Amino acid sequence: MVLNVNGVKHEVSLEPDVELLSVLRNELELTGSKYGCGEGACGACTVLINGTPSRSCITTVGSVAGKEITTIEGLEKNGTLHPVQAAFLETDPFQCSYCAPGMIMSAVALLKNNPAPTEDAIIKSMDGNICRCGTYLNIIKAIKLASKP
Amino acid sequence: MEHSNHPHSFEPMNDELTGEPATKTGLDRRKFFKLFGGGLAVAFVLQDMFSFAGEAAAPGTALVPTSQVGAWIHIGEDGTVSVFTGKVEVGQNIRTSLSQIVAEELRVPISSIKMVMGDTDLVPFDAGTFGSRSTPQMGGQLRKAAATARQAMIDMAAKNWGAEGKTLQALDGMVINRETNKKITYSELTKGQQLLLPISDQARVTPANEWKVAGKTVKKINGQSFITGKHQYVSDMKLPGMLYGKILRAPSYNAKLVSVDIAKAQAIPGVVIVHDGDFVGIAAPSVRTAARALQAINAKWQETTQQPSNANIFEHLVKTASASGGRNAGAPKGDLEEGLKSADFTHSKTYNINYIAHVPLEPRAALAQWEDGKLTVWAGTQRPFGVQEDLADEFKIPKEKVRVIMPDTGSGYGGKHTAEAALEAARLALQAKKPVKVVWTREEEFTWAYFRPGGVIEVSSGVKKDGTISGWKFLNYNSGGSAINTQYKIANHEIAFLPSNTPLKQGSYRGLAATANVFARESHITDLARLIKMDQLEFRLKNSDDARLTAVLETAAKAFGWKSLGRATGHGYGIACGLDKGGYVATCAEVMVNSHKEVKVIRVTQAFECGAIVNPLHLENQIMGSIVQGLGGALFEAIDFADGKIRNSSLSAYRVPRFSDIPKIDIVMMDRKDLPSAGAGEAAIIGIAPAIRNAILDATGKGLTTLPLIPNGVLT
Structure with missing residues (x-):
C-alpha cells in the first residue's frame, strides 16, 4: 500500500x-x-x-x-516554521514538551476551520489533548497568538 | 528491585551532594593532588596529561575533581562554554535557568552555553533531580564555579598584559581593559584547556539586584527542537540493528510464575527470549513481532488473593503502621494534654489520602547497548547515577563500565527515580547481543511503576476563643513526613509520621507528603477558625510568626479580593498556605456548588515566593503546572485497585486534568531579590487541595476529609 x-x-x-x-x-x-x-x-x-x-x-x-x-514534521516549509509553531515558540508554554507535537497538530486543525476561535471554542476543540505538566492556560495563549485578530 | 516494604526508599535525601563526591568517578582526589600538586601553579592542564599520567582519558570532565572549576565548566577553543551537571531536564526548564545562571556569572552570551546534563561518563556525580534542589544547590554550585572562572580570566589577562586586575572587566566572553580598550577572549586565554582551579567560596557572585541575564525570561533554549518534533526522547531513539523489547507481566502483584512455555515464541524468526526466574522478556526486530511473541507465550501464574483494596485501604494502613516514627517525624513540644484541656473548643478529624499516579506523558523508556563489556543505557530517569548503580549491581560490573545518558525526557514529577526499563532493556540486549529498546505501555506505567503513597492523618486540636491554638496532635500514617511540622505558633504539640505496610509500590511524587500534610493541616485550621467564628485568613495571620508566610497570605488575599467577597448563592471561598523546600505559597479558591450538588472550581489565586526569581515565565509555568496537577489530586485522581490489580490503568479510566477542567488562575509571583533562589517545582502544589476543600466548606457547611474530594464531580 x-x-x-x-x-x-x-x-x-x-x-x-x-x-x-x-x-x-x-x-x-x-x-x-x-x-x-x-x-x-x-x-x-x-x-x-x-x-x-x-x-x-x-x-x-x-x-x-x-x-x-x-x-x-510536515508543518515546516522550506525551513520556515508554520505560523502555529511560530506562535508556540514565541509563547513558550511547554515544560517537558512531550505533548507539544499533538497539541500543535490539533491547534493547526482548529485554526484552519476557525481562524479566530473564542476561548470556549479553543477549550472544546483541544480537550482531547492532555498536557500533564498542566500549562494549559499558556497553551491557550499560544493558540490565541496564532489566531487571526 | 523490590521497594514495597521500604515505602520511602526513594524519597529525596536532604544531604544530596553536600560532601565531596569527586571520588565517585574518575580520578580520586588524593591521586589528583599527587599528580598536580595542592597549590596549583597553573590553572590549566591539557587533557592529554591524564593519559600521560596513566589514567584513562574520558571525553568529558568527569575525571576532574568536583572541587575544581573544570569539573563543571569548560571553555572551548571556539568559545563554546560547556556546563556539566548531573541534574536532568524533565520539563522544569533547568537547561535554560542553569544556562542563565552561568551566563550571568561568567559574563558570556547565553547562546555560547551548551549544557551537558545527566550523562554519567561526562558529568560529576549527582544523586538525582528531585527535592527542588536544582536551583538552590546546583545553581549555587555553578554560580560559584562560574564566578571563580570569571575571576581567573581577569587574573590571566592581567598577567598577560601586565595590567592591574581592577582596570579589567569581564564582558561578553572577553576581558576588556577599560583604560587601553584592549580585548582578549576567554578562548584565547584558555585555548580549550581544562580549568584546573579550585572553586572559591570567596569568588564574588553577582547579587540578584545586579542580574542582567538571570532574573529575566529567557525562552526554552532548545525550544524549537520540541515544537518541530525533532527532539529525540528516549522512546524515539533508534540504533542500527536495534530490537524492540517486551516483558511478560504478572496478572497481579505478588503473583508467582508457576510454569511457562516459550517454545512457540522462540520459534518466531528473529525473536530472542530471556527467561530467568519470574522474568520473561522478549526482543524482536519489530514491535509487532515482539507483541506476537509475547502472545505466543503460555504462562501459568499463582496469584495472591485477598490483597487490600480501595475499600479497606485506610484501615489497612492504620492497622499495619509501625510503632515508631519514620523519617521527618516531628518532635513533641510543650504539654499536649494540658494544651487540649485549656481549649475553649476541641476538634478531631481523620483525613484520608488516596494513592495517585504520576502519569508522565512519556512512559518509562530505555535503550541499552553492550559494546566490549561496556553497557550504555539511554533512559528517561531523574536519577542517572542511581540507574547506573542499579545496572552495575545487576550485572556485577564496575560502575565505570556502565554509562547512563538521560536525554531531556517526557516529564517525571518524582515518578521516574527507578531503573525498571533500563534493567529490562540491558538484560535483553546482553542476550540478544544487539541494542534493545524497551518502551512501557501506558498500562505498564500505571501498574509497574510506583505511586504517591496513600495515607491516613489523624488530627486532634484545641483552640481558644481569642484564636490561640492551645494543642495540636497530628499523626500521619504512611503518606510521609514532608512538611509535617506545623507552620503556626503552637505551644503544645505532638506530631508523628508512622510508615505502614503498603500494598502498592510507592515513592516520590512532586511535593512528596507535603500535599497530604498541608491538606490535613489547612483543612483543620479552617475548621478551627469556624469554631471560634473567626475569618479563616485572619486566623492564619494571627497564628503565623513567619514573615514570609504572612506575606504570601496577604498577597494572595489582596489579589483575590478576600476582604470584599460577596455572598452569591452556592459560592464559597477558601484559603490555605504552607511552605516546603524553601518555597512559600498561599492559595485562594472560589467554588460554586449548584442545586444538584455539582462542584465547579471558578477561580484560583495563588501567591508564590521562592526567593530571587531566575526565569519569570518558566517559574509561572512551574506554578501553573503545580496548581493544575494539584487540582487533579484534589478533585478526582485516585488509583482504583483490588487483589493486586490496578483497575483504572488507562487514561480513559484514570482522569487527569484537561483544558475544560481548568479554572481561572491568577498567579502572583513575589520576587525576593534579597533571598537566595529556591526550587519551585514542588511547593506550589500544596495549597490547591485545602483551598478548594475550604471553599466547599464555606459554600455548603460540609467539611470534606478525603483526597480526592469529589471523584464524581458531585458532593455525596
Whole structure:
C-alpha cells in the first residue's frame, strides 16, 4: 500500500490493521508523533488525515492508504516554521514538551476551520489533548497568538 | 528491585551532594593532588596529561575533581562554554535557568552555553533531580564555579598584559581593559584547556539586584527542537540493528510464575527470549513481532488473593503502621494534654489520602547497548547515577563500565527515580547481543511503576476563643513526613509520621507528603477558625510568626479580593498556605456548588515566593503546572485497585486534568531579590487541595476529609 505522508509517497508492505502511529515512528522514522495512551485518549499522537485531526494510535494504516497524512514534521516549509509553531515558540508554554507535537497538530486543525476561535471554542476543540505538566492556560495563549485578530 | 516494604526508599535525601563526591568517578582526589600538586601553579592542564599520567582519558570532565572549576565548566577553543551537571531536564526548564545562571556569572552570551546534563561518563556525580534542589544547590554550585572562572580570566589577562586586575572587566566572553580598550577572549586565554582551579567560596557572585541575564525570561533554549518534533526522547531513539523489547507481566502483584512455555515464541524468526526466574522478556526486530511473541507465550501464574483494596485501604494502613516514627517525624513540644484541656473548643478529624499516579506523558523508556563489556543505557530517569548503580549491581560490573545518558525526557514529577526499563532493556540486549529498546505501555506505567503513597492523618486540636491554638496532635500514617511540622505558633504539640505496610509500590511524587500534610493541616485550621467564628485568613495571620508566610497570605488575599467577597448563592471561598523546600505559597479558591450538588472550581489565586526569581515565565509555568496537577489530586485522581490489580490503568479510566477542567488562575509571583533562589517545582502544589476543600466548606457547611474530594464531580 502507499502512504502519503507530508507530501512524500511511501510504498509499504504491512498488514492493514497496523496502527498508523507505530508505522510513522518505527518504519518511517517520523518520531515527532508520540505514544501516550494507545487508546486515543491523550492526543499526543495527533496527525492530520486529509486535514482532519486524527489519533494515529487508533488509526489503522489500511484506513488511510492513499490519503494525505500530515505529521508535525510536515508543518515546516522550506525551513520556515508554520505560523502555529511560530506562535508556540514565541509563547513558550511547554515544560517537558512531550505533548507539544499533538497539541500543535490539533491547534493547526482548529485554526484552519476557525481562524479566530473564542476561548470556549479553543477549550472544546483541544480537550482531547492532555498536557500533564498542566500549562494549559499558556497553551491557550499560544493558540490565541496564532489566531487571526 | 523490590521497594514495597521500604515505602520511602526513594524519597529525596536532604544531604544530596553536600560532601565531596569527586571520588565517585574518575580520578580520586588524593591521586589528583599527587599528580598536580595542592597549590596549583597553573590553572590549566591539557587533557592529554591524564593519559600521560596513566589514567584513562574520558571525553568529558568527569575525571576532574568536583572541587575544581573544570569539573563543571569548560571553555572551548571556539568559545563554546560547556556546563556539566548531573541534574536532568524533565520539563522544569533547568537547561535554560542553569544556562542563565552561568551566563550571568561568567559574563558570556547565553547562546555560547551548551549544557551537558545527566550523562554519567561526562558529568560529576549527582544523586538525582528531585527535592527542588536544582536551583538552590546546583545553581549555587555553578554560580560559584562560574564566578571563580570569571575571576581567573581577569587574573590571566592581567598577567598577560601586565595590567592591574581592577582596570579589567569581564564582558561578553572577553576581558576588556577599560583604560587601553584592549580585548582578549576567554578562548584565547584558555585555548580549550581544562580549568584546573579550585572553586572559591570567596569568588564574588553577582547579587540578584545586579542580574542582567538571570532574573529575566529567557525562552526554552532548545525550544524549537520540541515544537518541530525533532527532539529525540528516549522512546524515539533508534540504533542500527536495534530490537524492540517486551516483558511478560504478572496478572497481579505478588503473583508467582508457576510454569511457562516459550517454545512457540522462540520459534518466531528473529525473536530472542530471556527467561530467568519470574522474568520473561522478549526482543524482536519489530514491535509487532515482539507483541506476537509475547502472545505466543503460555504462562501459568499463582496469584495472591485477598490483597487490600480501595475499600479497606485506610484501615489497612492504620492497622499495619509501625510503632515508631519514620523519617521527618516531628518532635513533641510543650504539654499536649494540658494544651487540649485549656481549649475553649476541641476538634478531631481523620483525613484520608488516596494513592495517585504520576502519569508522565512519556512512559518509562530505555535503550541499552553492550559494546566490549561496556553497557550504555539511554533512559528517561531523574536519577542517572542511581540507574547506573542499579545496572552495575545487576550485572556485577564496575560502575565505570556502565554509562547512563538521560536525554531531556517526557516529564517525571518524582515518578521516574527507578531503573525498571533500563534493567529490562540491558538484560535483553546482553542476550540478544544487539541494542534493545524497551518502551512501557501506558498500562505498564500505571501498574509497574510506583505511586504517591496513600495515607491516613489523624488530627486532634484545641483552640481558644481569642484564636490561640492551645494543642495540636497530628499523626500521619504512611503518606510521609514532608512538611509535617506545623507552620503556626503552637505551644503544645505532638506530631508523628508512622510508615505502614503498603500494598502498592510507592515513592516520590512532586511535593512528596507535603500535599497530604498541608491538606490535613489547612483543612483543620479552617475548621478551627469556624469554631471560634473567626475569618479563616485572619486566623492564619494571627497564628503565623513567619514573615514570609504572612506575606504570601496577604498577597494572595489582596489579589483575590478576600476582604470584599460577596455572598452569591452556592459560592464559597477558601484559603490555605504552607511552605516546603524553601518555597512559600498561599492559595485562594472560589467554588460554586449548584442545586444538584455539582462542584465547579471558578477561580484560583495563588501567591508564590521562592526567593530571587531566575526565569519569570518558566517559574509561572512551574506554578501553573503545580496548581493544575494539584487540582487533579484534589478533585478526582485516585488509583482504583483490588487483589493486586490496578483497575483504572488507562487514561480513559484514570482522569487527569484537561483544558475544560481548568479554572481561572491568577498567579502572583513575589520576587525576593534579597533571598537566595529556591526550587519551585514542588511547593506550589500544596495549597490547591485545602483551598478548594475550604471553599466547599464555606459554600455548603460540609467539611470534606478525603483526597480526592469529589471523584464524581458531585458532593455525596
